[in-house]
Amino acid sequence: MADTNKTAKLTIDGKDYELPILSPTSGPDVIDIRKLYAQAGVFTYDPGFTSTAACDSTITYIDGDKGELQHRGYSIEDLASKSHYLEVCYLLLYGELPTRAEMEKFETTITRHTMIHEQMHYFFRGFRRDSHPMATMVGVVGAMSAFYHDSTDVSDERQREVASHRLIAKMPTIAAMAYKYSIGQPFVYPRNDLDYAANFIHMCFAVPAEEYKVDPILARAMDRIFTLHADHEQNASTSTVRLASSSGANPFACIAAGIACLWGPAHGGANQACLEMLKEIGTVDRIPEFIARAKDKNDPFRLMGFGHRVYKNMDPRAIVMKESADEVLELLGVENNPLLQVAKELEKIALSDPYFIEKKLFPNVDFYSGIILEAMGFPTSMFTPIFALSRTVGWISQWKEQLGDPQMKIGRPRQLFLGEKLREYVPVDER
Numbered sequence: 001m002a003d004t005n006k007t008a009k010l011t012i013d014g015k016d017y018e019l020p021i022l023s024p025t026s027g028p029d030v031i032d033i034r035k036l037y038a039q040a041g042v043f044t045y046d047p048g049f050t051s052t053a054a055c056d057s058t059i060t061y062i063d064g065d066k067g068e069l070q071h072r073g074y075s076i077e078d079l080a081s082k083s084h085y086l087e088v089c090y091l092l093l094y095g096e097l098p099t100r101a102e103m104e105k106f107e108t109t110i111t112r113h114t115m116i117h118e119q120m121h122y123f124f125r126g127f128r129r130d131s132h133p134m135a136t137m138v139g140v141v142g143a144m145s146a147f148y149h150d151s152t153d154v155s156d157e158r159q160r161e162v163a164s165h166r167l168i169a170k171m172p173t174i175a176a177m178a179y180k181y182s183i184g185q186p187f188v189y190p191r192n193d194l195d196y197a198a199n200f201i202h203m204c205f206a207v208p209a210e211e212y213k214v215d216p217i218l219a220r221a222m223d224r225i226f227t228l229h230a231d232h233e234q235n236a237s238t239s240t241v242r243l244a245s246s247s248g249a250n251p252f253a254c255i256a257a258g259i260a261c262l263w264g265p266a267h268g269g270a271n272q273a274c275l276e277m278l279k280e281i282g283t284v285d286r287i288p289e290f291i292a293r294a295k296d297k298n299d300p301f302r303l304m305g306f307g308h309r310v311y312k313n314m315d316p317r318a319i320v321m322k323e324s325a326d327e328v329l330e331l332l333g334v335e336n337n338p339l340l341q342v343a344k345e346l347e348k349i350a351l352s353d354p355y356f357i358e359k360k361l362f363p364n365v366d367f368y369s370g371i372i373l374e375a376m377g378f379p380t381s382m383f384t385p386i387f388a389l390s391r392t393v394g395w396i397s398q399w400k401e402q403l404g405d406p407q408m409k410i411g412r413p414r415q416l417f418l419g420e421k422l423r424e425y426v427p428v429d430e431r
Ligand code: CMC
Pocket: 235, 265, 266, 267, 268, 269, 270, 294, 295, 301, 302, 303, 304, 305, 306, 307, 308, 309, 310, 359, 361, 364, 365, 366
């Protein structure tokens, strides 16, 4: 972040204030208002942070108008086609692509942390069987701070690193266990001879009674889903993790907060909501009815899997995800699945509708990921847990970056107060 020598002038009641303008490596300039309140006694007002940069970061860059996403300078298209998830994890965490030796060491470390403390199995059993796997994940990940005391001290760099490795390694195990628990099947232990994605599929679909072979094409598709969700700069859940961490909270508590935020249907919960919407639409002839509802100001219904706060042209993750969806559906022989027909037709109609064109609403990553996951045999309730496990590395990388930032302060937004002014208390008998 460089000073530009440019300033913005703000005039309040005839008095001028000079605000420095900072220049990023990429993206729009930023007006530095850190001293505004001290100098001018006013706050800025920006609910939803539509014009506010809450931190500086070197991890992920998005150009919403061009539809570009880069991690540490590498395009998501390159990473999705040439790299693999654990390499992207290394890149996000450490800033550079690993050498072969660094990659081997990282893979070994992650693999050796995949099992969870055996006592945690009993913790799972405290949940109702019909709990949503996201509910279980919020609880279990938060509870990791009760099981891994030796990696909760955020002032200790080594403990921070161990917590990062534990979270990346154990999240698939926890997500798969949440699933197995919800369907009443025995937990399947991780297999360290399988790669990250294949191991997750195995933990979800294998049963102790027979051998289960993971299809390498499905494992590759799963790995790509993980990669496409790995990080997305300062979205709602990442900002939640940063805010939680700004108080000095331990990493497991912070990531549990991120999972809770991700669950909402406007964020990571959209993949589940999207597939449920496609099922509700059911047949192609009912699409116009739902398009009309999405456009009706008096109807809260929105087309799930459409729209994005930052992308106003296309979501580059959705393009790669769509290619993957075509591959997986062909492999599984379900190209003619009625749900897919509805999805394809809905996409076509929405993309040519003036309302969606004018508001720049395009299919986002969640529109296609649900279709692949459904075809792979995951129930809709597992879609958001899979997003959460993929995003863990992004949350952790942003958390790590924040803790290393000498400017770090507790996050404490202010407000535009519109409530009552001071008034006198009236005893109950006199009201
Ligand atoms: N269907 C119909 N209309 C929409 C939609 C939609 N999916 N999304 C936005 N609009 C309209 C909205 O009604 C508003 O119209 P107007 O200006 O007339 O009031 C306009 O577009 C701008 O919407 P907004 O709510 O101000 O935009 P936002 O940037 O605050 O919200 C969003 C972004 C992603 C929350 C929203 O587009 C949405 O709710 N989409 C559906 C949920 C979804 O797919 N979420 C996943 C996002 S990508 C992955 C992730 O982040 O997890």
